[in-house]
Amino acid sequence: MEWAARAGYTARGAVYAVIGALALMLATGEGGQATDTHGAVAEVARQPFGSVLLVLLGVGLLAFALWRFAQAAWDLEDKGRSGKGLAARVGMVGSGVIHASLALTAFNLLRGRGGGGGGGNQSLTAKLLSQPFGQALVVLVGLSVMAFAGYQFYRAWKGKMLEKLTLSGLAARQRTWVERICKAGVAARGVVFLLVGWFFIQAALNADPGEAGGLGEALGTLAAQPFGPWLLGAVALGLVGYAVYQFCAARYRHIPTP
Template sequence: MATGTLRGPDMRRMAQSGREASRGGVELAARVGYASRAVVYAVIGVLSLMLAAGEGGRATDTRGAVEEVARQPFGSVLLVLLGVGLLSFAVWRFVQAVMDVEGKGHTGKGMVSRVVLAISGVIHASLALFAFNLLRGRGGGGGGGNTRGMTAELLSKPFGQVLVALVGVAIIGFAVYQFKQALQGKMLEKLSLTGLAARQRTWVERICKAGVVARSVVFLLVGTFFLQAAVQADPGEAGGLGEALGTLASQPFGPWLLGLVALGLVAYAVYQALEARYRRIATS
């Protein structure tokens, strides 16, 4: 055998090293991605809290949160970090959907879960692109305008009202599913919390549940907006997260309602930070 030729054991070790590096890269992408989502929801929650308290602030969505990050000192650097983090999360979602690393399977329920993960990947890739476009001075419109534009496009199609209604039903179904997951504490099953004291685990459970419930309430409103747009054939009735928070603020006792949901969104940000730190990441 010629000098320098790789033997079988050497090739197996190289292949094993490559697989370990790939798994490590996927895990890093997931953890960085969850941390980036924590930043986005923390910004949304804090701005909503400020609005509820009459201290400025505003009701905004994920794009508005990215824009807020861009306005901070060293905003360009922060945007790069956030954009890379959101893109990393999109990669993690695509790995979950395509490679089925969490064993969703090919049953009807499993395929629905994987499609939802893929959609989440597309959404976060789009948000990352929005962040990078802000760096280039090409920010584009906010979430509400984007949502209404998409709704108008759907309404222009054959059976457009039915399509918009299906989107609304899907979002409401997702909200109900998340709410049920929160009540059952399912979101905690993938967190490795064995190192925490019982008291700490109790608080983690409460914070995570409150966060998922608050986000479910917001998505329930968003789904309702789509149903209203479908019934009235009016894209102006559609709205995203920012419009949902604004609607809460405009209700009787609006500041209290908004403040409660805003605290929940901050709790959701904490939950995402906990996922970045404690989630068990399946990579194969």
């Protein structure tokens, strides 16, 4: 269980490191692109020794998915059976499904079948809009995503993500920098989710599934704003910081077991 968790956090950190690095290259005019997690996995496939990297990444992402399912099934984080606790455990299952999908993307690329996974938010929005009260459902999804973004800002402000990291072995100055980087990373992820939530609301108001963008579209929107390269660069550095947080979780997080 501990192996799966630590391998999973490492793989997750690698994905966000690629996203952040590509966005930073785009912001500085050195190429790059605004992409999402599936696009990051596809980028790995294009690198030297891409097949080996895909195997490692796919196994790590699958391990993280299994870790998430175990967290939910055995309540490893002591969330309980209250409404709030059950919601948190359902969120863990959802995270597991998402990372299993990323692992499938890696394995499909390895087999030469293409990554797939693109247009997920548009497909979801189109399905919801076809239902009775579809626009209201999409608005609800958008508000939920924005609420999640708000929770990320709260975690960053209070340093909640640090509570399960055992950093006592680091020197005081190192620990301070690690804490700052982790907080910046979680806050940057909150910015991205805030934009994604707004995309859902815009799609609902205009009854247009094409306006429901994901992480890549959020980064592209930042790049298109006044002072876009600066905004994109700041968020890109934050996403690299989030990758550092994931690597720290792989090394220093307390991993509960059944």
